[in-house]
Amino acid sequence: MKKTGKRILKFIIESTAVILVIYGVFSAGGHIKARKDAIKQQEMAKQEAQNEENKKEEPVVENKKLSDTELNETLDRVIEQYKGNNEIGIVYKNFSTGYRYSQEDNHYFTAASTIKVVYAMKIYDRIRKGELSKNADIYYNEKFLEDGNGQITNNKKKDSYKLEYVIQNMIQYSDNTATNMLMGNSATASVFVVKYLSELGVTLPQEEAQNNRITPAMMEVVWTKLYKERDKYPELIKYLEDSDEGEWIKEGISNKKIASKYGALDANYHDTAIVFGDEDYMLLIYTNNLSNSGQSIKNIAKKIDEITNKNM
Numbered sequence: 416m417k418k419t420g421k422r423i424l425k426f427i428i429e430s431t432a433v434i435l436v437i438y439g440v441f442s443a444g445g446h447i448k449a450r451k452d453a454i455k456q457q458e459m460a461k462q463e464a465q466n467e468e469n470k471k472e473e474p475v476v477e478n479k480k481l482s483d484t485e486l487n488e489t490l491d492r493v494i495e496q497y498k499g500n501n502e503i504g505i506v507y508k509n510f511s512t513g514y515r516y517s518q519e520d521n522h523y524f525t526a527a528s529t530i531k532v533v534y535a536m537k538i539y540d541r542i543r544k545g546e547l548s549k550n551a552d553i554y555y556n557e558k559f560l561e562d563g564n565g566q567i568t569n570n571k572k573k574d575s576y577k578l579e580y581v582i583q584n585m586i587q588y589s590d591n592t593a594t595n596m597l598m599g600n601s602a603t604a605s606v607f608v609v610k611y612l613s614e615l616g617v618t619l620p621q622e623e624a625q626n627n628r629i630t631p632a633m634m635e636v637v638w639t640k641l642y643k644e645r646d647k648y649p650e651l652i653k654y655l656e657d658s659d660e661g662e663w664i665k666e667g668i669s670n671k672k673i674a675s676k677y678g679a680l681d682a683n684y685h686d687t688a689i690v691f692g693d694e695d696y697m698l699l700i701y702t703n704n705l706s707n708s709g710q711s712i713k714n715i716a717k718k719i720d721e722i723t724n725k726n727m
Contacts, residue, residue, distance in 0.1 A: 481726040483514060489726070490516050493718050497711045502703040504631040507719060510642060511694035512727055520632040523623055524701040527678030528589045529687050530608060530627065533637055534598055535586050535651050537611045538578075543647060549579040553596050564660050565590020579650065586654040586676065589661075601625065615640060627680075631699045634687060638697050642689050655689075663709050664688045664698060667716035684708035686716070694723055 481489065494503055504519040541547045552575040561568065565588035567576065581597055584590035598604040605624035612619045615636050619629065645652055655674035659665070664686045665673050675688035685701045698719060700712050 478725045486514060486726065487516060489722060493715060494518055497705065497715060501705045503705060504701040506631045506635045506697065506699040508635065508697040509694055509727060510696055514727060521630050523628045523630055524703060525680055525683040526627050526629040527680035527683055527685060529634065529676050529678035529685050530629065531585050531594060532676050533608055533611055535582055536641060536648065537607065538582060538597065539648055539651060547578065551578045553578050553581045555596060559592050559595035561591035561595055563591040564588045565593055568592040583654050586651060587658045631701050634699055638687060638689060638699065642697065662686065663712040664716040667713035668720045684712065686712050694727060696723060
């Protein structure tokens with residue numbers, strides 16, 4: 416009888432153990448499945464969020480003409496995606512349709528190298544008037560040396576260079592040494608800019624000029640003149656087209672001919688351009704503290720070009 420009781424007790428214990436093992440296996444399997452389902456749901460939610468973000472990044476989905484009011488609203492949405500608490504000054508001018516869009520176009524930004532277009536235009540004006548020769552010798556002095564891009568800055572120095580070659584380096588390669596050879600110091604450069612803009616009907620305060628500051632609206636006048644009188648500046652247009660350092664608008668719009676000049680100093684990243692196509696237009700983008708500046712300018716340019724192609 417005792418043996419029978421022991422067998423029954425042993426059976427109960429073994430059966431209970433098997434049941435616990437089976438329960439553990441199914442519980443673990445259920446836990447793993449639940450975890451997988453949770454991960455899958457997270458991934459789906461993440462994808463849905465990304466899809467919503469992509470929708471925001473594509474404000475224009477239809478290929479149809481928009482009114483000026485609709486274009487303004489569409490471009491506002493594009494810029495707002497990047498603006499945040501940062502500064503973005505922009506001017507878009509469609510030379511074919513006459514449509515113009517701007518944000519913060521009267522806000523002062525550090526001009527950086529975008530101001531070199533002004534220097535070059537004034538010099539070419541003087542050449543055309545016979546006041547200067549393209550073959551004039553521009554003498555080099557070690558006081559003009561400044562780090563940066565360009566053949567003059569980075570190659571063995573000569574006693575002098577031809578004026579045309581110095582202009583090319585200033586514009587195509589944004590050579591700071593070449594710029595200093597042409598303009599001297601910052602004081603003379605600021606006087607130069609103030610006088611030239613005055614000739615175009617633009618008043619730039621001397622104090623702002625001395626700090627290398629300018630507004631997108633002021634540069635709009637410069638680039639409008641360059642476009643409308645481009646037959647007077649063929650070399651300048653070519654150098655702007657051939658430039659490839661820091662040219663974010665060109666990177667964003669890879670299928671069109673573009674004459675552009677970038678500028679970068681501290682937190683200020685800018686790109687200014689004329690885009691040639693079925694509808695020629697000007698695009699000036701000035702920024703300060705813009706997150707991921709170069710890529711952001713590239714994205715803005717790409718979206719604005721898509722709007723130009725589809726909706727104007």
